[in-house]
Amino acid sequence: MKRVLIATDKPFAPVALEKISTVIKQAGYQLNLLEKYQAKVDFAEAIKTAxxxxxxxxIVDREILDAAQSLKIVVRAGAGYDNVDTGYAKEKGVVVMNTPGQxxxxxAELAIGLAIYGIREFFGGKSGGELRGRTLGLHGYGYVARNVHRIARAFGMNVKVFTRYSKAQATSEGIEVTNSLEELYAVSDVVSIHVPARGEHIGSVSMDVLKHLKTGAILINTARKEVVNEADLCRFMEERPDVKYLSDLEPDCSAEFKEKFTGRYYFTPxxxxxxxxEANTNAGVAAAEQIVAFFEKGDDTFRVNK
Ligand code: 3PG
Incomplete structure (x- = not known):
């Protein structure tokens, strides 16, 4: 009997867990659950027989992969798989998948929520602005950015994008693709970052790009902290007191933000x-179904370490 471990420090919603568990049990597999674990050693222990x-x-690193004695597949229920050592997994013959788009x-809704929170002066009572009629710059055009685009259109925003890999997709949807990242940052009132923490994207939001931001611009980061050069960001926030930064990821230099940039930033806790x-259900069930399809049919469609 196959043994499937769900190891989530940040637990899935109960309704999602129920549906994931149904998929796994219907396949005749055994399900083990490790949630909110205190230490990495607990994960290493739980993965031994999975x-x-x-x-x-x-984090699925060498230590975790080495602890696993019969592991065949890791599915990251989500998009970004920068938390998994995909190369080492491949060396060990372990398939790694994500669940793109789920x-x-x-x-996307959080990114728009942060944009509203920022433009409305953090709901503090000071007169703010509106999104309608403003330009939204999408840095990247993957699944999240496409949803942000759909919502932003309904708000009456003008949407522009800088993308290297999804130009045809963006153009076919009637979005203007800028020639450079610098141009995107220069023409946007709100910039929302939607690139993965991989390759050329790491540190891509650097001073060279930031310095092009319009007066009063708002920068939203719901992607990864690694795509921002944080030293540059802190320096830039100091030089440009008109700019706001709202993020789902607290930067390493958050103490500096707290000390110097009050009223111009927000980080989710x-x-x-x-x-x-919905997201927990979509991503979790997709992960479970991908595992079953892999074991039963050898389906490795969503493999990211081929
Ligand atoms: C993703 O990459 O899918 C998101 O960042 C979600 O990450 P989470 O599963 O840790 O919430």
């Missing part, structure tokens, strides 16, 4: 972009 594991942002609407019952 054939498959479903994780969220949980929680993208939840993250915990990464909450995908924390909805």
């Amino acid at each position: 054939d498959a594991v479903i994780v969220r942002s949980d 929680n993208s609407n939840a993250v 915990k990464k909450i972009g995908a924390q909805t019952e």
